[in-house]
Amino acid sequence: MSVYVDSAIHALRGRLMCHMFSPDLDELHAMAERIGIEQRWFQDPLTMRVSWPHYDIDQTRRAIAIDLGAVVCDRYQTVAMAAIIQGRPDKLRRIRALADPSRAFAPATHVPAWLIEQGFAQIWNWEEADWPPESE
Template structure:
C-alpha cells in the first residue's frame, strides 16, 4: 500500500475504517465496517474488540453494521490491513452493506473520482448484479 493507504486491485481488502473522528466519552472514535461480517468480526478479535460491542441494525437503532473504534485500535486495524475511507467512500460502503444501489448512484455522482479505493472482494460482483460496470472507479 502507498502512503495514502490506498489498495491496488490485487490487494483487495474487506475491512474499512472511516476518517470521521467523533468525541465519545472523552475519546476520539471512528467506525470499522465491512460487507463481509465474518471479516469484520475477525478483525475486531485481532484488535481486541469484543463482539458484544458490535453495532447490529437487526437488534439496535443503527443504520448499518459496524464497530466503534478509538484511535489506538483504528491505528492497529490499519496496520493489519484495514482500508481508510473518506466520507464518500464510507457512505458508499454503507450503501453497499445496506443493499442500496439507489443511494450508491447518488454518492457516485458526488464522490471525487480521483480517489484510489478498492472495495471488498465480492463488491464488484454485487455491483454488476445491480447494473453497475465491473470496473467502477471509486
C-alpha cells in the same frame, strides 16, 4: 474482502472514535477480536437503531486495525461501502452523482476507481433491478 475504517473522527466519552465495517461480517468480527474489541460492542441494525453493521473503535485500535490491513476510507468511499453493505442503490446513486466529472462540483470522482481496486467493479453500474448483485 477487506475490513474498512473511516476517516470520520468523533468525540465519544472523552475518546476519539471512528467506524470499522465490512461487507463480510465474519471478517469484521475476526478483525475486532484481533484488535481487542469484544463482539458485544458490535452495532447490529437487526437488534439496534443503527443504519449499518459496524463497530465504533477508538484511535488506538484504529491504528492497530490499519497495521493489520484495514483500509482507510474517506467520506465518499464510506458511503459507497455503506450502500453495498446495506443493499441501498439509492445511496450509491447519490455518490455516483457526486462522482460525475461533468459536474462543476464532483468531489467523489475517485470512488469508481477505488471500488474497482477493492474488488467491487460491478457495483458502479448496479441498478435497483440488479440489486442485490449476483455473486461471481
